[in-house]
Amino acid sequence: xxxxxxxxxxxxxxxxxxxxxxxxxxxxxxxxxxxxxxxxxxxxxxxxxxxxxxxxxxxxxxxxxxxxxxxxxxxxxxxxxxxxxxxxxxxxxxxxxxxxxxxxxxxxxxxxxxxxxxxxxxxxxxxxxxxxxxxxxxxxxxxxxxxxxxxxxxxxxxxxxxxxxxxxxxxxxxxxxxxxxxxxxxxxxxxxxxxxxxxxxxxxxxxxxxxxxxxxxxxxxxxxxxxxxxxxxxxxxxxxxxxxxxxxxxxxxxxxxxxxxxxxxxxxxxxxxxxxxxxxxxxxxxxxxxxxxxxxxxxxxxxxxxxxxxxxxxxxxxxxxxx
Amino acid sequence: xxxxxxxxxxxxxxxxxxxxxxxxxxxxxxxxxxxxxxxxxxxxxxxxxxxxxxxxxxxxxxxxxxxxxxxxxxxxxxxxxxxxxxxxxxxxxxxxxxxxxxxxxxxxxxxxxxxxxxxxxxxxxxxxxxxxxxxxxxxxxxxxxxxxxxxxxxxxxxxxxxxxxxxxxxxxxxxxxxxxxxxxxxxxxxxxxxxxxxxxxxxxxxx
Numbered sequence: 001x002x003x004x005x006x007x008x009x010x011x012x013x014x015x016x017x018x019x020x021x022x023x024x025x026x027x028x029x030x031x032x033x034x035x036x037x038x039x040x041x042x043x044x045x046x047x048x049x050x051x052x053x054x055x056x057x058x059x060x061x062x063x064x065x066x067x068x069x070x071x072x073x074x075x076x077x078x079x080x081x082x083x084x085x086x087x088x089x090x091x092x093x094x095x096x097x098x099x100x101x102x103x104x105x106x107x108x109x110x111x112x113x114x115x116x117x118x119x120x121x122x123x124x125x126x127x128x129x130x131x132x133x134x135x136x137x138x139x140x141x142x143x144x145x146x147x148x149x150x151x152x153x154x155x156x157x158x159x160x161x162x163x164x165x166x167x168x169x170x171x172x173x174x175x176x177x178x179x180x181x182x183x184x185x186x187x188x189x190x191x192x193x194x195x196x197x198x199x200x201x202x203x204x205x206x207x208x209x210x211x212x213x214x215x216x217x218x219x220x221x222x223x224x225x226x227x228x229x230x231x232x233x234x235x236x237x238x239x240x241x242x243x244x245x246x247x248x249x250x251x252x253x254x255x256x257x258x259x260x261x262x263x264x265x266x267x268x269x270x271x272x273x274x275x276x277x278x279x280x281x282x283x284x285x286x287x288x289x290x291x292x293x294x295x296x297x298x299x300x301x302x303x304x305x306x307x308x309x310x311x312x313x314x315x316x317x318x319x320x321x322x323x
Numbered sequence: 324x325x326x327x328x329x330x331x332x333x334x335x336x337x338x339x340x341x342x343x344x345x346x347x348x349x350x351x352x353x354x355x356x357x358x359x360x361x362x363x364x365x366x367x368x369x370x371x372x373x374x375x376x377x378x379x380x381x382x383x384x385x386x387x388x389x390x391x392x393x394x395x396x397x398x399x400x401x402x403x404x405x406x407x408x409x410x411x412x413x414x415x416x417x418x419x420x421x422x423x424x425x426x427x428x429x430x431x432x433x434x435x436x437x438x439x440x441x442x443x444x445x446x447x448x449x450x451x452x453x454x455x456x457x458x459x460x461x462x463x464x465x466x467x468x469x470x471x472x473x474x475x476x477x478x479x480x481x482x483x484x485x486x487x488x489x490x491x492x493x494x495x496x497x498x499x500x501x502x503x504x505x506x507x508x509x510x511x512x513x514x515x516x517x518x519x520x521x522x523x524x525x526x527x528x529x530x
């Protein structure tokens with residue numbers, strides 16, 4: 001398909017969508033959505049309710065209608081969805097066709113949902129990501145509790161791969177930490193999964209010097225998971241008693257950050273002549289970033305200074321004795 | 324042999340000097356601890372070093388402010404600010420004394436008096452240390468203490484990393500100065516004469 005034909009097709013599709021969607025939806029369907037997904041119009045059958053803060057219920061008998069608020073967890077952000085890893089999908093690729101019936105039947109609503117492993121596990125296409133090892137790590141993690149699934153952190157309707165190809169590491173760190181904070185900084189969500197007492201993340205980390213710099217510069221999982229070199233991101237979340245608390249785990253020349261946060265950095269991003277130099281594109285970790293050449297040069301100057309002082313002292317003592 | 328005494332180090336300078344020396348030694352010790360931090364073999368606990376380093380740095384910074392203000396309001400500033408045109412020749416003369424004349428018992432080429440507290444080499448090194456290196460190490464240290472004020476990247480390198488390396492380099496330069504400073508302080512009439520001067524305020528010379 002040539003580019004003009006494709007553009008015209010997209011415009012035609014966009015025009016067609018206005019017939020199906022409610023008037024407000026016309027501005028919500030961006031051309032970019034049609035570029036990545038062949039089911040945008042089909043998906044609108046769901047998103048005209050699940051893409052909104054409220055939805056309309058009509059009673060044909062009385063012709064009365066009311067607006068109801070959509071439960072926040074069931075709202076799908078179109079922009080986030082059509083830029084996510086699952087942006088090409090139709091809603092019914094994962095959800096039952098029976099959801100086309102409204103109100104949804106109870107049998108449909110309690111249907112078992114797909115999990116990551118149902119598509120990604122034991123599949124050569126995804127072999128390089130070792131989803132099976134991730135699953136094993138999750139089973140051993142403290143997150144392995146009732147009703148906790150991959151989706152609690154990785155919303156399939158908005159999940160993006162940030163860390164693997166992060167141009168802006170700060171943005172990737174923020175994105176990753178927000179996955180944790182979504183529950184750990186929101187007690188209402190936290191109580192949906194556990195009866196534990198409320199955690200105040202900032203109070204729990206008040207022992208960290210320069211807390212803000214730490215939270216901005218590293219992900220929660222740097223300290224709260226066990227290092228695993230066979231998978232890209234460790235998923236075995238440790239109990240808080242086993243979390244890293246020794247500063248030198250990161251602040252030393254053999255910093256664990258090189259096995260966690262910075263393991264994704266491309267070879268181009270590495271800087272020769274520095275210890276853990278790849279970190280220096282974005283930050284500076286006291287104790288971890290050194291320049292061996294500068295250290296050698298420093299020792300040379302220090303040695304020459306001490307030698308000069310020793311020689312001068314020797315001459316003074318000799319002169320004193322000869323006098 | 325008569326002893327000639329000049330009151331050169333007023334109380335405020337001596338207090339400043341002892342605070343400066345102690346805080347700098349703590350900063351140096353803990354700074355080396357950071358640089359060679361190791362999971363197994365660090366010579367000081369990292370978290371303890373952080374507290375000592377931060378507190379000492381704040382003390383040193385305020386103390387530096389005392390030094391600058393003191394020099395402005397007292398007459399002490401003149402010892403740093405009066406420069407002569409033949410400074411280069413004077414520096415050479417002083418250097419020649421240290422590498423040759425001192426062993427021949429020659430007289431000091433620039434004897435200390437009320438108007439001249441430092442010889443040319445002392446003056447140039449003290450000015451460089453107090454008005455170039457100290458501001459740089461304090462500013463870079465403040466940057467590391469409050470990293471949010473530092474530019475994120477400069478030419479693709481972390482602004483924090485550049486600040487960190489500047490801080491390390493200044494720390495090293497000042498440490499080398501400290502070694503030389505301590506040694507040259509043994510070059511008085513007797514090895515401990517100049518150290519005593521900094522305690523009692525009087526510069527002593529045998530005539």
